Amino acid sequence: MRAALRVIDTEGDRALSMRRVAAELGVYPTAVQHHVNTKEQLLVAVSDAVLDEMVMPSPDVDWVEWLEVFSAQLRAVLHAHPNVVPVMAARLRVATGAFTLSEQLLAALAGAGFTGAALRGAYNSVIGFVFGWIFTELAAEPAADEDAWRQDLRSRLERVDPAEAPTLAVHVDDLRNRAFMMRWMSGQSNPLDDSFEFAVRVMVSGLQAQLDRQ
């Protein structure tokens, strides 16, 4: 449903309702129900529509480059619809329609040399790490009125007690608003580009290490 994606993109996932979508289409609330049965199905459809925008890497490249491109492309797609991400992250029933993404990722990993349980492990590592990392990056900010929280977090990071948190106290300038659990802005307005690239390197070289051990 195009209209639903438009609402969620512009007004956030909290604003999405069957009735709001109906209004967007200039139609009665129950008319939406006729097309989509339930709100849950609408949310799944929106998530799937976003993932359909994913452009998969060429199967011809080296598996390392394949994974780097895959990760960057997925992140680009999810950053294009940040408000959909919390919805997508919460549901199992997403992207289970066609298996094209899974097939191509499996092909890349099988081409790298993974087989059997290691192929499953590598596949689940890549999906869980890349999706999961971006889910965490794009977690929803609190509603607009809560900048008391923002201010509180900022000021507590201004004066970290070296007795309580010695390591943090030393490195806080590198971490403030640039590290998970120490951010007051979500990845939408404050993307963590260099950390994502670091994480992808960790993942790729970790997979390489598993291959070497085989």
Next chain:
Amino acid sequence: MRAALRVIDTEGDRALSMRRVAAELGVYPTAVQHHVNTKEQLLVAVSDAVLDEMVMPSPDVDWVEWLEVFSAQLRAVLHAHPNVVPVMAARLRVATGAFTLSEQLLAALAGAGFTGAALRGAYNSVIGFVFGWIFTELAAEPAADEDAWRQDLRSRLERVDPAEAPTLAVHVDDLRNRAFMMRWMSGQSNPLDDSFEFAVRVMVSGLQAQLDRQ
């Protein structure tokens, strides 16, 4: 709020409402509001309460073991409250209260040899990978009435077309209901233990590789 966690644990996150919590406490709906202001704050409080159950690894062990124990402990805590996980995954404002988790993770990574931008990268890799992987594992199953979807997914995995998805067709027996995007059960009822252990090995050896390169 203890009562809220009880409701969400036993009846799921969809069932949680201010009014339901009030009923659980035998009190008027508006009395709950007096303690917690807003539903958003209640959900954050519940998420934080779950994370407070986390038992951090001893700082004395080797950083590799530290990360393995950390990952396993975090997963145990989140599996103890699977219904809270989709709520936690969606919000930025979680675990920003005390910095004890961050401090201890930073200490372990600094002890391993990470500094500066690499420390930030390693920290964000671990948080994003471990939390994110478990978020993905524990995504919410569709409401009970939707086992039409379950049946459909199962049957499509019974007969994967080798022309359309050749790699998947070969490995489908290893992957059916045990791989992301090919599951009809969430990690709550269908934990992916061996894939998690594989993923942790990938992460740890990937971090090791970054250290070696420094």
Next chain:
DNA sequence: ACCTGAACACCGTTCAAGT
């Protein structure tokens, strides 16, 4: 097949009032 229109049970939140 697609939409209207009314209705139901539920929701978060506000506000005035009590103790």
Next chain:
DNA sequence: ACCTGAACACCGTTCAAGT
């Protein structure tokens, strides 16, 4: 400080009815 009680605007969903 803590709770009652009524009210408001909104919600997802059902059902009968129209074309």
